[in-house]
Amino acid sequence: MSGLFGTASASATSNTVGDLSKDVAILNPPDDTASDLAFSSARDFLAVSSWDKKVRIYEISASGQSEGKHLYEHDAPVLSVDWSKDGSKVVSAGADKQAKVCDLQTGQTAQVAAHDQTIKCAKFFELPNAGAPMLVTGSWDKTIKYWDLRSSNPVGSVTCQERVYTMDVRNSLLVIGTADRYINVVNLADPMKFYKTLQSPLKWQTRVVSCFTDSSGFAIGSIEGRCAIQYVEDKDAGSNFSFKCHRDPPTGNTTQVYAVNDISFHPQHGTFSTAGSDGTFHFWDKDAKHRLKGYPAVGGSITATTFNASGTIFAYAVGYDWSKGFSANNPNYPNKVMLHPVQGEECKPRPSVKKR
Structure with a gap:
């Protein structure tokens, strides 16, 4: 069976323990911990934001080789990075309280957004008939702001209950996770109000929210080794559930738990990954409520x-x-960005379950 970095044996995918042996490190990684990763939807360009105040863009070849294509800087650690839909622009934001857009065709970078405090998240989105990409930024100043790149002022601002810690956009669905476990759902067709507000079903601080590929809901990850699957509409609430992950086996009365730092949905299959402070990642099928693969710890x-x-x-x-x-x-703490070739059945949903 052909994989990205060569050929995988069928037996490698026959059990639930995943194989890291073909994972490849990108060359010339950031000088400090990477805070966010984003692939272009147009081609295999990977943008990496880092605590070293820089954004790096790499071209990834079919063989897994990486080549640095562009680098630009902020005045403080960069916490978020995202691509425009056409792959021509990258937005980044961070502790310098600003968001910048880099035009890959010209190499030019310009400040396009500002907040009163650190900007934790910046995402591109497109409204029907808008004719141009828009930005939404979420900040520790407890606001989200919408930006038209053709204007230096925000076209709208919405105040949240608390500091914005995480945010994701898929089609017209915007989900915002704040301190005090508030989750705000926005329909971007009506962006100036919250379509729905809830408190996370998880008891501890929200670390990440990630939208389903079909925009019908979102996953939530917390600092306490749990993940929740949440549908937007009340009619689907019976399908909501949460589960434990990123925990060591209990020893006596003690269980070591780890933060779920990121959740990513597979663009074709709708399955998803969780990754955590324990240095492991796992692939899951939410509809079958089943773990597809778990991988050995990666050393950090x-x-x-x-x-x-x-x-x-x-x-x-x-x-x-x-x-x-x-x-x-x-x-001596490891600092790297790895590329894992997704092979065979790793991310495919269980065939016995009807997909929504």
């Missing part, structure tokens, strides 16, 4: 993940995530 916390547009590459960043505080950081 996984801070960010993403699939490429065809679903043949799963990229994950390894670096210190501060989950154990200042004292656990050291110069």
